[in-house]
Ligand code: SF4
């Protein structure tokens with residue numbers, strides 16, 4: 001009973017926190033809300049008229065929405081780049097910020113779900129996916145598996161975060177026996193959401209561009225670049241605007257790990273380009289469409305080169321320790337890698353995979369304004385959710401927001417002392 | 423499975439109220455009942471009856487003529503096969519239009535189940551150089567041949583495997599069907615199909631009242647709704663009653679052969695045994711039951 005009452009206080013207290021803020025906070029929230037409203041209005045129109053308001057057609061039947069979904073699965077999985085050093089190698093400076101990765105994962109998965117929902121023709125029938133009620137086609141359908149693992153990952157992260165924050169709120173140290181297994185389990189879970197999403201494409205022999213076994217490893221490598229980039233920027237913002245203590249070493253360590261991931265990502269891309277270009281079979285046509293265009297069909301070419309330059313630029317910046325540690329170049333690198341991976345996953349994976357189509361027809365796809373607005377609305381929802389969650393989590397982590405009458409505890413007291421005996 | 427169905431419907435009726443209201447905002451064609459409909463494959467006979475009655479009433483009113491919706495099951499000892507003679511096909515696209523008329527495909531936006539590809543004789547079967555938009559007035563063109571492609575009714579269908587809700591499956595007679603009331607419109611099957619056979623209703627399909635073919639089948643040519651996938655069913659509404667598909671009947675050069683693969687006397691069997699036959703993209707192991715052959 002007490003727990004319930006505490007939880008109620010926790011909820012109302014959280015509401016109070018998210019409704020107080022300075023001008024910048026409100027401007028940010030209102031800006032996002034505006035985008036959400038525009039996106040929602042556009043979506044209602046899409047529901048009424050059908051997916052004809054998008055530029056998808058039979059030839060390119062998955063496109064921008066599914067590309068964004070794929071990108072965001074990557075972002076969601078990025079938390080493991082924090083969890084591994086913190087909990088597997090017990091690297092203390094990162095432990096404090098792991099929660100940020102988990103909050104990001106929640107926001108990203110929510111966006112994933114929304115992107116799938118706006119992509120399907122009959123969202124009213126999504127209940128057909130619920131086992132028992134509907135008819136979830138496992139084990140054969142990869143999308144069915146994806147539904148399972150993504151929802152599982154969402155629940156997992158939600159439980160971890162709520163448990164951790166609620167414990168701290170009540171002035172208790174989270175029980176290791178509960179917390180640690182969950183956190184460790186999130187590592188294979190993150191790899192699973194990625195692998196299954198990659199397999200969704202990978203398992204389609206009809207599409208030679210996707211039917212390459214390098215796909216899943218590439219997904220994971222690129223995810224470990226783009227997701228942490230958001231976290232790095234966020235960590236610096238928190239450090240500046242709150243009393244949140246984030247060690248420089250944590251930021252540098254994440255940046256260093258990202259550099260390795262970027263190298264692997266570029267290496268795998270190179271391996272793929274080599275195979276296609278050198279063997280020069282008819283399947284190279286997709287890669288050609290991506291980087292050079294076919295005839296007058298060149299709509300996505302500039303974006304693909306931009307992606308390559310961004311990824312390369314970011315790799316160089318992250319490779320050199322000096323630029324990796326300098327706040328300006330570090331952030332430039334973060335933005336570059338974010339753009340690079342976003343273009344590569346958002347457009348460079350799905351669209352060339354479908355162009356030309358299975359009977360050789362080239363339909364040049366480019367997102368319609370309606371697709372762009374709906375996507376903007378979904379991103380706004382994600383950012384909104386993330387902002388609110390971070391707004392509540394920060395004072396809890398700092399011990400500023402806690403149950404009346406309890407002694408706040410520092411989640412990881414040992415870091416602030418000089419030495420920790422182990 | 424089927425014993426749990428009435429419960430499922432009842433359950434949905436109680437919890438579904440608000441969700442249905444939300445969905446109704448976007449889906450004007452949504453009737454109360456279509457939302458709760460079970461998957462055809464496991465639909466109890468009683469539900470089937472009421473649904474067919476509902477559907478017939480709805481379509482008859484909409485198209486101002488008596489419309490029937492059949493549920494004929496596969497015939498015993500029948501497995502259909504199709505053979506197309508590419509040395510005869512002249513690329514006139516009459517099959518395309520006969521198919522549109524027979525199977526109630528949307529006229530606006532235009533949706534066609536058969537795609538006829540014009541190919542260079544010099545290059546042979548080469549999709550990369552195929553042209554689906556040639557001018558049918560001037561066929562056959564010198565130096566070209568024609569390859570009509572629709573659903574290949576694969577023995578090992580990639581589309582069925584990919585569907586997350588089991589809205590599409592292979593029937594006993596080999597026809598791969600779609601339950602239009604169960605499909606969620608995710609288009610996984612379109613990504614999976616190697617033959618571009620599946621088509622999506624990007625908008626509300628429209629058929630002029632006088633153009634409707636009123637003899638329909640639940641898994642075939644009954645009028646579809648927006649947001650779902652459709653494809654060739656070898657005219658399930660005809661062939662399950664022993665008739666030929668419309669494309670076979672209309673072809674002016676007799677390039678199209680259709681019959682029962684299990685019947686040694688059938689025309690398809692004759693073709694398979696005496697002609698040089700091939701299937702498209704055999705390397706993918708989809709094992710089409712749509713064969714192409716050189717009759718001349
Ligand atoms: S041709 Fe395509 S749609 Fe038809 S059964 Fe084969 S995979 Fe499925």
Ligand code: SF4
Pocket residue numbers: 584585586587588589590600604605606607608609610611612650651
């Ligand atoms: S579009 Fe329909 S038939 Fe195709 S995979 Fe999705 S639910 Fe199944």
